[in-house]
Amino acid sequence: MQTAPDIKDLMLSNKASLKDALALIDKNAQGICFIVDDKNKLIGLLTDGDIRRCILNNSALDVKVETVMQKTFTSFPVTTPQEIVQSKLSNTIRHIPLVDQNNVLVDYACFSRTHRTPIMQPLLNGNELAYVSDCINTGWISSQGAYVKRFEKEFAEYCGAQYAVAVSNGTVALHLALAALDIKAGDEVIVPDLTFAASINAIIYTGATPIIVDVDATTWTISLEDIEKNITPRTKAIMPVHLYGHPCHMDEIMALAKKHNLLVVEDAAEAIGGKYKGKHVGTFGEAATFSFFGNKTITTGEGGMVFFKDKAMYEKALVLRDHGMSKEKKYWHDYVGFNYRMTNLQAAIGCAQLERIDEFVEAKRKLATFYNKILSATGNFILPPQESWATNGYWLYTAILKDTANISRDELMDKMLKNGVETRAVFFPLHEMPPYKNYPTKSTFKNANHISAQGISLPSSVNITQEELDNMSNALHSIFKTQHISA
Numbered sequence: 001m002q003t004a005p006d007i008k009d010l011m012l013s014n015k016a017s018l019k020d021a022l023a024l025i026d027k028n029a030q031g032i033c034f035i036v037d038d039k040n041k042l043i044g045l046l047t048d049g050d051i052r053r054c055i056l057n058n059s060a061l062d063v064k065v066e067t068v069m070q071k072t073f074t075s076f077p078v079t080t081p082q083e084i085v086q087s088k089l090s091n092t093i094r095h096i097p098l099v100d101q102n103n104v105l106v107d108y109a110c111f112s113r114t115h116r117t118p119i120m121q122p123l124l125n126g127n128e129l130a131y132v133s134d135c136i137n138t139g140w141i142s143s144q145g146a147y148v149k150r151f152e153k154e155f156a157e158y159c160g161a162q163y164a165v166a167v168s169n170g171t172v173a174l175h176l177a178l179a180a181l182d183i184k185a186g187d188e189v190i191v192p193d194l195t196f197a198a199s200i201n202a203i204i205y206t207g208a209t210p211i212i213v214d215v216d217a218t219t220w221t222i223s224l225e226d227i228e229k230n231i232t233p234r235t236k237a238i239m240p241v242h243l244y245g246h247p248c249h250m251d252e253i254m255a256l257a258k259k260h261n262l263l264v265v266e267d268a269a270e271a272i273g274g275k276y277k278g279k280h281v282g283t284f285g286e287a288a289t290f291s292f293f294g295n296k297t298i299t300t301g302e303g304g305m306v307f308f309k310d311k312a313m314y315e316k317a318l319v320l321r322d323h324g325m326s327k328e329k330k331y332w333h334d335y336v337g338f339n340y341r342m343t344n345l346q347a348a349i350g351c352a353q354l355e356r357i358d359e360f361v362e363a364k365r366k367l368a369t370f371y372n373k374i375l376s377a378t379g380n381f382i383l384p385p386q387e388s389w390a391t392n393g394y395w396l397y398t399a400i401l402k403d404t405a406n407i408s409r410d411e412l413m414d415k416m417l418k419n420g421v422e423t424r425a426v427f428f429p430l431h432e433m434p435p436y437k438n439y440p441t442k443s444t445f446k447n448a449n450h451i452s453a454q455g456i457s458l459p460s461s462v463n464i465t466q467e468e469l470d471n472m473s474n475a476l477h478s479i480f481k482t483q484h485i486s487a
């Protein structure tokens with residue numbers, strides 16, 4: 001994993017020019033350089049703000065940095081205890097040079113070295129511990145236990161669904177949904193090119209053939225045109241994926257499915273709290289699935305849920321989840337089933353998380369509003385989809401870096417990391433990866449290719465701090481040289 005830049009990437013000779021300083025700061029993306037003499041003794045520092053002011057005062061770019069540098073600044077001996085140095089770091093002093101006994105510059109302290117904003121982390125400070133302790137104190141730690149049914153009931157109520165089956169993760173949720181719908185070898189299931197691989201893997205587990213299609217340019221979700229183009233007599237189902245929390249075009253997908261007599265299995269793993277025309281995602285298709293992995297909007301550590309519209313399918317899924325064992329006759333197996341059960345421990349965490357779901361979803365929306373503001377200010381991004389008919393769940397805030405930006409997506413990720421901010425690239429297009437590239441398709445994947453190449457996700461934890469947001473804004477400011485916007 002990469003870290004903040006090395007000290008030499010911030011070090012500049014006093015004989016260097018203002019232009020050299022600009023180039024160094026551009027490269028290190030820290031907004032600062034430390035000026036040293038020919039013995040590497042620290043004699044000054046220069047920030048991008050200082051340079052801007054020099055240029056505004058008509059300084060020439062070839063002027064020597066030693067004539068314009070700051071000569072009064074904070075520095076510490078490198079032996080200073082870390083907590084003392086850290087206590088001096090703030091949003092105004094984000095870098096402190098560290099020197100040896102001869103005042104030779106040897107290292108520096110900065111916010112991003114002492115702290116890294118993770119792309120996502122769970123918030124578990126509600127009733128999670130109390131409910132898990134309850135499981136342990138009562139001995140109900142396996143899949144029998146009151147929390148599993150309670151979690152199923154309460155999550156279904158939250159979404160407005162009728163039949164819910166809790167399972168051990170979001171991947172098996174998809175497999176169970178497809179199996180309960182009797183998807184099997186010989187069938188084709190249409191899946192979008194941009195999704196986490198679990199969507200397509202679950203189709204392959206059933207023996208059916210996945211047909212990968214492009215996404216549309218506005219919602220980044222499955223393209224209606226491409227679904228239609230890829231329907232054959234063997235097509236049995238469509239799997240819309242509500243990518244990063246934005247709903248798919250559900251009315252049109254359901255109409256297409258009706259017209260061609262197809263089933264719809266929604267993959268709503270990333271869209272907890274997302275709504276299509278005011279109705280929660282996961283309530284449209286014959287089946288829908290969710291994930292409660294540690295990075296999801298609510299978590300059970302590992303966990304998943306399947307919703308069904310039809311009671312018979314739901315009852316079949318309950319049997320399949322439990323080894324295919326008959327509900328009437330113990331140890332009599334009606335199907336080749338699975339052990340996909342959720343434990344009471346997982347469900348206990350889920351019940352506690354559900355108590356705060358509105359708060360979490362609201363926090364994600366607020367975060368998205370802030371990110372929209374800071375990314376817009378750079379003029380270099382296409383913001384996440386937000387159709388008028390959609391409530392984006394904003395699971396993971398993701399934007400597209402414009403092709404006209406003077407930095408590549410990967411360079412941007414690298415610079416953000418150097419500023420203590422983890423980011424994530426959009427999924428690779430499924431059709432490019434070895435296990436999936438030979439499946440038949442009539443799609444050309446223009447949109448998926450572009451979104452995958454230029455898309456970047458920003459830290460989206462619900463408990464992100466004001467300081468982290470300020471740091472992020474500062475980082476973008478120093479990378480794109482735009483104005484700082486505070487959270």
Ligand SMILES: Cc1ncc(COP(=O)(O)O)c(C=O)c1O
Pocket residue numbers: 169170171172195196198199241267269270290291292293302303304
């Ligand atoms: C779209 C999508 N589907 C399915 C899954 C699988 O869920 P899990 O990780 O809980 O197995 C994930 C993510 O984790 C996902 O993002």
